Amino acid sequence: MGAVTTALGIREVSEHTGLSIDTLRWYEREGLIPLVGRTPTGRRSYPPAAMRFIRLVQALRRTGMPVADVRHFVQLGGGRLEHHSTRMALLEAQRGSIERQVDQLHEDLAVLTAKIDQYRDLITRGLDCEDEAAGRDACPGGDDVRALVGPGGPATPDRGRGRASLRSTS
Amino acid sequence: MGAVTTALGIREVSEHTGLSIDTLRWYEREGLIPLVGRTPTGRRSYPPAAMRFIRLVQALRRTGMPVADVRHFVQLGGGRLEHHSTRMALLEAQRGSIERQVDQLHEDLAVLTAKIDQYRDLITRGLDCEDEAAGRDACPGGDDVRALVGPGGPATPDRGRGRASLRSTS
DNA sequence: GCTTGCGCTGGAGTGCGCTCCAGGTCCGAG
DNA sequence: CTCGGACCTGGAGCGCACTCCAGCGCAAGC
Numbered sequence: 356m357g358a359v360t361t362a363l364g365i366r367e368v369s370e371h372t373g374l375s376i377d378t379l380r381w382y383e384r385e386g387l388i389p390l391v392g393r394t395p396t397g398r399r400s401y402p403p404a405a406m407r408f409i410r411l412v413q414a415l416r417r418t419g420m421p422v423a424d425v426r427h428f429v430q431l432g433g434g435r436l437e438h439h440s441t442r443m444a445l446l447e448a449q450r451g452s453i454e455r456q457v458d459q460l461h462e463d464l465a466v467l468t469a470k471i472d473q474y475r476d477l478i479t480r481g482l483d484c485e486d487e488a489a490g491r492d493a494c495p496g497g498d499d500v501r502a503l504v505g506p507g508g509p510a511t512p513d514r515g516r517g518r519a520s521l522r523s524t525s
Numbered sequence: 526m527g528a529v530t531t532a533l534g535i536r537e538v539s540e541h542t543g544l545s546i547d548t549l550r551w552y553e554r555e556g557l558i559p560l561v562g563r564t565p566t567g568r569r570s571y572p573p574a575a576m577r578f579i580r581l582v583q584a585l586r587r588t589g590m591p592v593a594d595v596r597h598f599v600q601l602g603g604g605r606l607e608h609h610s611t612r613m614a615l616l617e618a619q620r621g622s623i624e625r626q627v628d629q630l631h632e633d634l635a636v637l638t639a640k641i642d643q644y645r646d647l648i649t650r651g652l653d654c655e656d657e658a659a660g661r662d663a664c665p666g667g668d669d670v671r672a673l674v675g676p677g678g679p680a681t682p683d684r685g686r687g688r689a690s691l692r693s694t695s
Numbered sequence: 696g697c698t699t700g701c702g703c704t705g706g707a708g709t710g711c712g713c714t715c716c717a718g719g720t721c722c723g724a725g
Numbered sequence: 726c727t728c729g730g731a732c733c734t735g736g737a738g739c740g741c742a743c744t745c746c747a748g749c750g751c752a753a754g755c
Contacts, residue, residue, distance in 0.1 A: 365732075377714055380733085385712095396721060398732060411640060414633035422712070436653045443644040446637050453634045457627060463584035464623045467616050470581060474613040483606045535702075547744055550703085555742095566751055568702060592742070 362392065362400040372409055379409075386426045387412050418453045532562065532570040542579055549579075556596045557582050588623045 369376045382388050383399075390405040401409075408429075415425050428445050431438040477484065539546045552558050553569075560575040571579075578599075585595050598615050601608040647654065 375714080376732090378712085381713065384735090393733095396732090397734095398721090411636060414636040416712095418630060418633045418637075436647070436651065439644045439648045443641055443648070446641045446644070450634060450637050450641065453630055453637070457630050457634075459587060460623055460627050460630070463588045464620065464627075466581060466584040467588075467620050467623070471613055471616045471620065474609045474616070477606070478609045478613070481606065545744080546702085548742085551743065554705095566702095568751085586742095 362402045363406065365399045365401070368401045368406065368409065371406070372413060374409070374413070382409075382412065385422060387422065387429055389429065415449060418449060418456065420449055420452075532572045533576065535569045535571070538571045538576065538579070541576070542583060544579070544583070552579075552582065555592060557592065557599055559599065585619060588619060588626065590619055590622075 363371070365376055365379055368374070368379060372379075374382070379388070379399075383391050388405060388409055390402065390408055392400040392402060392405075394400050412425055412429070415428070416422070420428075424445075428442060431442055533541070535546055535549055538544070538549060542549075544552070549558070550569075553561050558575060558579055560572065560578055562570040562572060562575075564570050582595055582599070585598070586592070590598075594615075598612060601612055
């Protein structure tokens with residue numbers, strides 16, 4: 356019980372949520388957090404409901420929903436039944452997006468892991484990427500660039516210059 | 526040699542990777558993708574090694590590594606043994622970051638799911654967020670704002686203005 | 696050979712999401 | 726009463742990661 360703590364000041368909210376004070380003010384101005392009250396002297400006061408709202412907004416923002424979309428979600432009138440399904444649909448769309456992000460992250464994780472294993476292997480064998488023993492696909496740059504042909508197919512017989520830039524704005 | 530397809534043109538790379546042509550050029554200029562050749566007439570030519578490199582870079586970028594850090598990773602000399610451990614450490618750090626992101630995403634997913642369930646419940650019961658029957662924490666804004674007290678504790682008896690902005694820069 | 700169009704370069708421009716600042720009010724400590 | 730500090734508002738500024746553009750050269754279908 357009594358765990359509600361009544362309303363918090365902006366500093367406390369900032370510390371609890373990790374959002375900067377400026378961000379909290381900005382979110383409010385942008386219409387992402389309603390329910391923020393003011394003390395009689397004009398200071399922000401965040402009741403528990405606002406805190407809950409902020410956590411939802413944070414989840415939406417962290418998962419990549421643009422500020423404009425969060426605002427749109429928020430502005431569907433205050434909890435009226437007729438908007439529940441709209442809000443729910445928006446949340447479900449975002450949930451789908453999150454699931455896709457997780458999938459993508461796992462894919463990318465696999466790419467990194469493969470690369471890490473590769474380096475570990477090369478290190479234990481004491482090899483550079485270019486070493487013959489390292490194998491064809493050793494490093495991203497393990498292969499040679501000379502296997503270079505015109506993009507659309509063998510275009511010009513001339514390949515005198517062979518490699519090119521290899522940039523590196525070091 | 527069969528499936529290697531030799532080198533690709535920028536358009537093909539763009540289609541295969543989903544990166545825009547402009548982005549590919551920009552990444553190259555920024556030193557994120559070495560190994561890009563040129564045909565004798567100056568057009569970009571991406572050998573298989575570059576393609577593999579791009580996929581790694583994509584994984585790094587998509588998982589939130591800043592361009593500057595990717596460049597740093599890339600510029601650790603071409604596959605020399607002495608840098609393997611450095612590269613590996615960077616990749617491992619990024620892997621850690623990915624894992625944290627996945628965790629965070631799951632947390633946020635739980636928040637959304639809870640909210641979705643809540644709306645579903647309210648809809649089937651035909652309730653607004655404010656309805657008594659909806660329960661204390663019905664909606665983020667389900668609570669009343671009037672429960673407003675000074676942040677640092679009961680400050681002033683005055684609370685005349687009640688709610689606040691509700692901005693809406695629509 | 697002419698024309699349509701892809702690609703090249705260097706540099707300027709853009710959108711998003713904050714972040715910082717100036718100038719002012721109010722509060723509590725000393 | 727005075728001073729330092731937290732907060733207020735409105736608005737300007739900023740960093741990142743692209744994205745767009747002008748002006749030009751090669752390329753290849755007709």
